[in-house]
Amino acid sequence: MALIVQKYGGTSVGTVERIKNVARRVAQAKANGDDVVVVVSAMSGETNRLVALAHEIQEKPSPREMDVVLSTGEQVTIGLLAMALHSIGVDAKSYTGWQVAIKTDCAHTKARIDKIDEIRIRTDLDAGKVVIIAGFQGINANNDITTLGRGGSDTSAVALAAALKADECQIYTDVDGVYTTDPRVVSEARRLSTISFEEMLELASLGSKVLQIRSVEFAGKYKVRLRVLSSLENSGKGTLITFEEDQNMMEHAAVSGIAFDKNQARINVRGVPDTPGIASLILGAVADANIEVDMIIQNFGSAGTTDFSFTVPRSDYQNTLDILHKAQEKIGAHEICGDDTVCKVSIVGMGMRSHVGIASTMFRTLAKENINIQMISTSEIKVSVLIDEKYLELATRVLHQIFELDKEPEKRS
Amino acid sequence: MALIVQKYGGTSVGTVERIKNVARRVAQAKANGDDVVVVVSAMSGETNRLVALAHEIQEKPSPREMDVVLSTGEQVTIGLLAMALHSIGVDAKSYTGWQVAIKTDCAHTKARIDKIDEIRIRTDLDAGKVVIIAGFQGINANNDITTLGRGGSDTSAVALAAALKADECQIYTDVDGVYTTDPRVVSEARRLSTISFEEMLELASLGSKVLQIRSVEFAGKYKVRLRVLSSLENSGKGTLITFEEDQNMMEHAAVSGIAFDKNQARINVRGVPDTPGIASLILGAVADANIEVDMIIQNFGSAGTTDFSFTVPRSDYQNTLDILHKAQEKIGAHEICGDDTVCKVSIVGMGMRSHVGIASTMFRTLAKENINIQMISTSEIKVSVLIDEKYLELATRVLHQIFELDKEPEKRS
Structure with missing residues (x-):
């Protein structure tokens, strides 16, 4: 039995149908005997809608208040996903960033995670529940809501995987892994079964948008085994991001991507x-x-x-x-x-x-x-x-x- | 200098323009030298949208998860209103129910307020800030989000007024007070300048929808001076709900409404x-x-x-x-x-x-x-x-x- 952290981005939870799909995928992992913690983003479009509302009110809104508004997007998704899991008979419970709590510094709209309390999560996992956590958000020392910046849900997932010492952190996205290059440009582009952490870091910072760079850095720092997978396809092992320790699983190529x-x-x-x-x-x-x-x-x-x-x-x-x-x-x-x-x-x-x-x-x-x-x-x-x-x-x-x-x-x- | 709690319902904060209007009204009260705590509802239509989303997922969603989803509506409004106040130079800070904290029992979707911590509010008021609080929501002993049921923002406002010993709790709505009867039915209907607490209780429970009945009960229990006002008009004193102690302000009529x-x-x-x-x-x-x-x-x-x-x-x-x-x-x-x-x-x-x-x-x-x-x-x-x-x-x-x-x-x- 493994402990898996799964992260689903905005596109993967963009509609009621897709949220139900995610629930089925989570249920499958649970049925395989694994403990599952799920991190979700806001439904696609929701964050943009909230940003637009805020900017209609004020050109440069206070970062503290911006975080109050923006963090609602993920909060809606966690509740809906919990309902979707309940409806297929899976016991699940949702938590916002402050409920976990995911403690961050005070840098509103681009906060960094300092510490994660894991007691509530452990208790629920031990009781056989799936735990759903709002990505992108946390709470600072003043009890104010913070957000981690765009793409921050990846970082939430990796940080949770690190805190929980999860066996794997799976990032579900709309591509089925990391490719040698963008398949829309080179049709021969090949999905990499593994890629080293250092290469992923370069690819992430060089404009390959599969993973947010901070999440990769975080994974490197805490040696979190990260896997990129498609939330749209059911088969496929995606791409595993490996460390030096995993030498034997690594591709040995001069150029990887x-x-x-x-x-x-x-x-x-x-x-x-x-x-x-x-x-x-x-x-x-x-x-x-x-x-x-x-x-x-x-x-x-x-x-x-x-x-x-x-x-x-x-x-x-x-x-x-x-x-x-x-x-x-x-x-x-x-x-x-x-x-x-x-x-x-x-x-x-x-x-x-x-x-x-x-x-x-x-x-x-x-x-x-x-x-x-x-x-x-x-x-x-x-x-x-x-x-x-x-x-x-x-x-x-x-x-x-x-x-x-x-x-x-x-x-x- | 008085301490006023103002509550604005969904219609009063239904659009960006209306939120800006509310900000101007709050600024006016502040300019008059009063300390102001503002309680707001979700933008009109938002709660219905969230309920519909939840029901698309599950016929009878878990009340706990329903509260997670529903409470986001007010959270968006508090952030936006804070921005609107900042944009006209008024120092303001927003708080969700759990941040205050507004402590409730565990009855999800229809929780009752047990206790309100007032430290953060007092500190901000003392520092000259307007404090904005999400209505309709609280937190229970398990640190789970609760909601008070439809119309619960009125109750939040009255409970806050009671906890803070406010001089007046002003409920802004789309009518300018309590009438002898519905003016759409009887054109001669007259706005009452005062109405006794007991009469208001009967009117509220008899289908007059100006105030939510629980908020009136609460006001009676804690002797909160309650005033119903229009958020659309600028003039007018609305209707004051009086207690036996205010005998001299009361209308003495056989039938009030x-x-x-x-x-x-x-x-x-x-x-x-x-x-x-x-x-x-x-x-x-x-x-x-x-x-x-x-x-x-x-x-x-x-x-x-x-x-x-x-x-x-x-x-x-x-x-x-x-x-x-x-x-x-x-x-x-x-x-x-x-x-x-x-x-x-x-x-x-x-x-x-x-x-x-x-x-x-x-x-x-x-x-x-x-x-x-x-x-x-x-x-x-x-x-x-x-x-x-x-x-x-x-x-x-x-x-x-x-x-x-x-x-x-x-x-x-």
């Missing part, structure tokens, strides 16, 4: 004096406006000047240009320009640590297709390039092919 | 043996089906038999007939019949205690219009008659006239 991210815009600051502190002068102004900078490159320029490039989310493109134009004199830049029709394509793989020449294969393959690389950034297990967004599909396809991602690792040449 | 109730059906059980225990035999079967019996009359019959009549809510009419037909043999009744096109009209007034002949004036007035009285029931301060529902408007009109309710009591002949 390809991620891409269209939400990128490039900013160029040309001909700035090549003096210490120039980077912080430029990026400081951007950071002060709460704009997140992703790739950063500084090139040698000519005659004591340097060229500086970085990427920002596309929605912050114009704002970033405006900020820099205002600061242009202070920075002493010759030119400030940019491009918001770029994208980032990344290859990710634990095997890069031991395989050499992976990056050069990537660059050569793109060159062969006349795809110009604008920026490069690397980590131990990934290589990212910034390219013209019109080449996104082509680049992803040829890289998928050259690294033979359509084949199981052991069948690759 | 006329209530009517269309939700009535009459059941006749004819020719039952006139033996002890026959009433409980008949009514026991009805009570076992959770049907609420209102008026009850037992007449002398002939030859050792008796006739038994009572009224039930109209929606329970057929069910009651079915139950009695099944039990007919056991009861030994000659005939079981009924009528669901009846209504109850009642005159209410503290003055009846001292004025004689009120009831006979009522009966004579109805007789003059050829309105047949089917049943009569009386209390110290009211006389109710059951009549054919087609005479409802006529009866109300002629009674309003004969008791001169359109005039202030001191101007009556």
Whole structure:
């Protein structure tokens, strides 16, 4: 008998019919003899509806009150799912974040979980009940309701799995696992039966939206065995996210997957004096406006000047240009320009640590297709390039092919 | 400086615009120098939406889970109202039932308030904040969410006013006070500036829907000064519900108001043996089906038999007939019949205690219009008659006239 934490997102509980479906799936796990804790999101559309209501009242609502309003979405779902389980004869009980309690810090709308009380959950599990818990929400030291930010239900599930020392945390979503790349772009994309925690972390942060990055970090920190599964299909084992300890279950490949991210815009600051502190002068102004900078490159320029490039989310493109134009004199830049029709394509793989020449294969393959690389950034297990967004599909396809991602690792040449 | 508890119902907070209106009204009270605690209901339609969702999942949902789902309605309103107050520069903080905490018994969907902690409220009031509290909900000893039943927000407001020893509890609704009768039926109906607690109790229980009866009982028990006001109009003092202590503010009239109730059906059980225990035999079967019996009359019959009549809510009419037909043999009744096109009209007034002949004036007035009285029931301060529902408007009109309710009591002949 295992203890399983299952998490169902907004789409999986988006209608009464789908909630009934989830109930049947939970009942199946229970019938298999497992103890089940279920974490649910708000019904899809509900959070957006509540956000819109709040913004109709006030442009920038108080984060505390925003959390009061938003946390109702998940609260409705837990009650409805409990009813759906009762209606098929499964004993179940629902809990909001504060009832558990899931204790967080005070950062309303983006709180972090500090501690989870597990007494009520354990008692109910011991009594044979399914325990249903509202994701995305908690309670801070002032007894105020907090929320964890978008996608926070994944984090709730992983944190609960960690606190309960669950055997597995299953994230049910509208895809049936993690793929070598987006199947809508490359039809040969293959579902990975396993992926290492580190690779998943890179994929999550690189724009692959299967799992929220904080939940993956959390899983890594507490060694929670995480599995991504489809809530729409009944068969399938999904993708298991593994740790070093699970070496024997891991695929051993140089490259495991390809991620891409269209939400990128490039900013160029040309001909700035090549003096210490120039980077912080430029990026400081951007950071002060709460704009997140992703790739950063500084090139040698000519005659004591340097060229500086970085990427920002596309929605912050114009704002970033405006900020820099205002600061242009202070920075002493010759030119400030940019491009918001770029994208980032990344290859990710634990095997890069031991395989050499992976990056050069990537660059050569793109060159062969006349795809110009604008920026490069690397980590131990990934290589990212910034390219013209019109080449996104082509680049992803040829890289998928050259690294033979359509084949199981052991069948690759 | 007074401490005022204001309560706004679902219609008063039914749209974003109306929530903003409520905020302006609260701000006005605050600007007048009063401390304000606001109790709100769910936005109109929201509770019905949630009930419908639950019933789509399960015919008879678990009351505990029903409360989890239903309590979200008020939670959304408190957050939105706090935002609306912030947006006009008023410091405000919202609390759910459990945050206060409003402690109730365990009767889910119809809980009763046991105790209210007032520390958080006092602290915020002392800091100059408006405190907004979700009506209709509380928390039981198990830390489970409870709700007080439909109209429970009135009770929340009165209970809070009692706990805080507020100077006044103002119930804002879509009418501007308590009238001598429904102005849609009698255009001469006059708003009462005051009404005694006992009269209000009779009017509330007789189908006048201005205030929920439990809230009136609560106000009586804890001597909370209650005022009914319009949330749609800005002027007007509404109707103050007074106690014996406020003798000098009270209107002194034989009859204060006329209530009517269309939700009535009459059941006749004819020719039952006139033996002890026959009433409980008949009514026991009805009570076992959770049907609420209102008026009850037992007449002398002939030859050792008796006739038994009572009224039930109209929606329970057929069910009651079915139950009695099944039990007919056991009861030994000659005939079981009924009528669901009846209504109850009642005159209410503290003055009846001292004025004689009120009831006979009522009966004579109805007789003059050829309105047949089917049943009569009386209390110290009211006389109710059951009549054919087609005479409802006529009866109300002629009674309003004969008791001169359109005039202030001191101007009556």
